[in-house]
Amino acid sequence: MRICVVALGKIGLPLAVQFAAKGHEVLGTDVDERVVTLVNDGVEPFPGEHELDVRLKKAVADGRLSATTDTVSAVAVSEAVVIVVPLYVDADGTPDFAWMDAATRDVAEGLRPGTLVSYETTLPVGTTRTRWAAMLEEISGLRAGRDFSLVFSPERVLTGRVFSDLRRYPKLVGGVDVASARAGVDFYESVLDFDVRDDLPRPNGVWDLGSAEAAELAKLAETTYRDVNIGLANQFARFADSAGIDVLKVIEACNSQPYSHIHQPGIAVGGHCIPVYPRMYLWNDPGASVVAAAREANAAMPGYAVTRLAEAYGDLAGAEVLVLGAAYRGGVKETAFSGVFGVVGALRSAGAVPCVSDPLYSDEELAALGLTPYAGQEVTAAVVQADHAEYRETGVADLPGVRVLVDGRRITDPARWPGVRRIVLGAPAPAEEAYVTPLRPR
Known part of the structure; x- marks a missing residue:
């Protein structure tokens, strides 16, 4: 399979290397020419990711991974597109979609029938269906769920240990329709490896959550839980300070x-x-x-x-x-x-x-x-x-x-x-x- 990974940052590049290690041909795209040059030279653009240096060198040397700044052309020759472009929020919590919009337009211009498009960037609930599907359809002239598959599949890894986390945690997928979800599950089963764990309610692997919205909420919920939990711990700590505990x-x-x-x-x-x-x-x-x-x-x-x-x-x-x-x-x-x-x-x-x-x-x-x-x-x-x-x-x-x-x-x-x-x-x-x-x- 030929796979395009859009944005070769601290999550996107390890993903591209992982896909290449499974025997696929991966085209990584990034707006930063320096990153593209380093990747094509087999040099990691950022330090600290365990095993990335060795794995990247092998993927490039084997001809399984290359990088370009031309996202449109890379998408046009790919069967699957994975988008990992950053999304930030301002001081008021309003998402800034500028980078994601630009990347989506590029994907749409190169999109062809039969392609799977997967968003891994964490998104507000409803974004995949209401924003990205509409933009992809308008620009490409194709129909999500009919002409191409569209899913949301959140990254669930920490920088520094991406490869081990990819194996350890179930991969969540939610499609805009049943056929898209099936395509997403098949794709991730072909590009990831999973450790066997006995402490999960369901077997490790790829989990179809039933909709893009459910997958979007799952990512927000698991991360928000951690913030709420830490907030409670900090409240306990401040009281403990005052009480000598x-x-x-x-x-x-x-x-x-x-x-x-x-x-x-x-x-x-x-x-x-x-x-x-x-x-x-x-x-x-x-x-x-x-x-x-x-x-x-x-x-x-x-x-x-x-x-x-x-x-x-x-x-x-x-x-x-x-x-x-x-x-x-x-x-x-x-x-x-x-x-x-x-x-x-x-x-x-x-x-x-x-x-x-x-x-x-x-x-x-x-x-x-x-x-x-x-x-x-x-x-x-x-x-x-x-x-x-x-x-x-x-x-x-x-x-x-x-x-x-x-x-x-x-x-x-x-x-x-x-x-x-x-x-x-x-x-x-x-x-x-x-x-x-x-x-x-x-």
């Missing part, structure tokens, strides 16, 4: 029975998914007060962490404060909706002079993000924003001037911070050492 022990105790699965609290919720998709859901369902409250609670955590710092440190005006970690998640070079921006903003509002360091980013890269790189100067306070493994070994010997440390990720070792006021969110101040070793049943 170790919230980590409480959460572990609650999760010891099967009806509770409370997530971990923390200084921020970042990434392309969790901060974004709840707002996309609210665009569909503006009356969802639980979702709105959770999003507000999570967005407030960077400011809360700085408030805790100020309570321990005193007036932050003029204080040199180091923020440890620009990435939104430990070990992943990605700053999409990272808590670093909220923390730095709150520090500046308090009159502090924040700087940032991150083992994954150069000073030039940090500066390009609008952050002030740490230049080795003496700092009197520090805030752990990302849970990079390196911070387990970081201590006062590395930052001898630090008087107060706020650990927003519960990753620092208290033994490495003697003489420093160490604050852990959701942890009582007199017994912070208790949070390094979680409670275990006897």
Whole structure:
């Protein structure tokens, strides 16, 4: 089969490589000429995706994968088209469809009868049928469900572990009609591998959810659930701070029975998914007060962490404060909706002079993000924003001037911070050492 993958980003490129590994001929398209050139040279355009470098080189060397900026021509010679173009929402939660619209127009211009079109980008419920089907039909002159198949099939992977997640989780598919759904199921069964799991209500593999709308909602629901869960955990942590309770022990105790699965609290919720998709859901369902409250609670955590710092440190005006970690998640070079921006903003509002360091980013890269790189100067306070493994070994010997440390990720070792006021969110101040070793049943 010849497959066109539209947008070779951190999800699209691994997908293209996976399809090629199953013996298909894959044409990847992207508007960025640099990305296209690197892919054709067998060089990964971005670091950090496990196994991508080796797999990409093999796919290109075997002649199974090539890239181009000409989406129209690539679609015209393909039997299946998978679209993974980013969709963002603005500050009010309104989706910005500009990039998706442009990609869809290109697909429509190259579309021919018998082709399967699959959208994997997370979408508001109803978008596949009401927006994309209409646009594809108007431009191509073809009819969805009659002349070509149209499905929505959300990506359900995390950057850094895309290939393992593709095997681990069921692939969800929803068509605009029965024939489209059948074509979508057949396609994904031919391009993916699945691990056998016994803990699922249905066998692992490709699941037909019955409609494009159901598949769209499934993606929004599973991601929104995580945001709501984390929001609740953060509310528990803030109360635990005021009551002198170790919230980590409480959460572990609650999760010891099967009806509770409370997530971990923390200084921020970042990434392309969790901060974004709840707002996309609210665009569909503006009356969802639980979702709105959770999003507000999570967005407030960077400011809360700085408030805790100020309570321990005193007036932050003029204080040199180091923020440890620009990435939104430990070990992943990605700053999409990272808590670093909220923390730095709150520090500046308090009159502090924040700087940032991150083992994954150069000073030039940090500066390009609008952050002030740490230049080795003496700092009197520090805030752990990302849970990079390196911070387990970081201590006062590395930052001898630090008087107060706020650990927003519960990753620092208290033994490495003697003489420093160490604050852990959701942890009582007199017994912070208790949070390094979680409670275990006897």
